[in-house]
Amino acid sequence: MITIDDYLCSMEKTFLPERARGKHAVLQYVFSGSQAGACYAVIDDGCLSVARGEHVAPTVTVYRQSPRGGADGGRVIHCV
Numbered sequence: 057m058i059t060i061d062d063y064l065c066s067m068e069k070t071f072l073p074e075r076a077r078g079k080h081a082v083l084q085y086v087f088s089g090s091q092a093g094a095c096y097a098v099i100d101d102g103c104l105s106v107a108r109g110e111h112v113a114p115t116v117t118v119y120r121q122s123p124r125g126g127a128d129g130g131r132v133i134h135c136v
Contacts, residue, residue: 058122060093064106067097077102084114089122 063085076099083097096111097104 057090059091060087060095060108064095064097064108067106068104071104073102073104076104081115082111082113084111084117086110086117086119087122088119091122 078101079099080101081099083099084094085096086094093108094110095106095108096114097106098111
């Protein structure tokens with residue numbers, strides 16, 4: 057079973073800074089189910105930082121059942 061910490065680690069390992077240059081966003085992830093919790097990723101001009109918890113001003117919020125690998129439906133995206 058993939059944990060939220062595994063999910064964060066995966067984001068850091070697969071991030072492509074050259075594709076995020078000039079981009080600025082805060083992606084909030086909220087998980088329910090067996091691995092309930094929250095985490096977020098901050099993209100700032102090619103740099104990525106990730107953390108557990110809730111960000112005070114996310115750009116996008118993604119609701120998922122659990123941090124499973126692969127493209128598993130169960131997502132609702134809310135943009136602000």
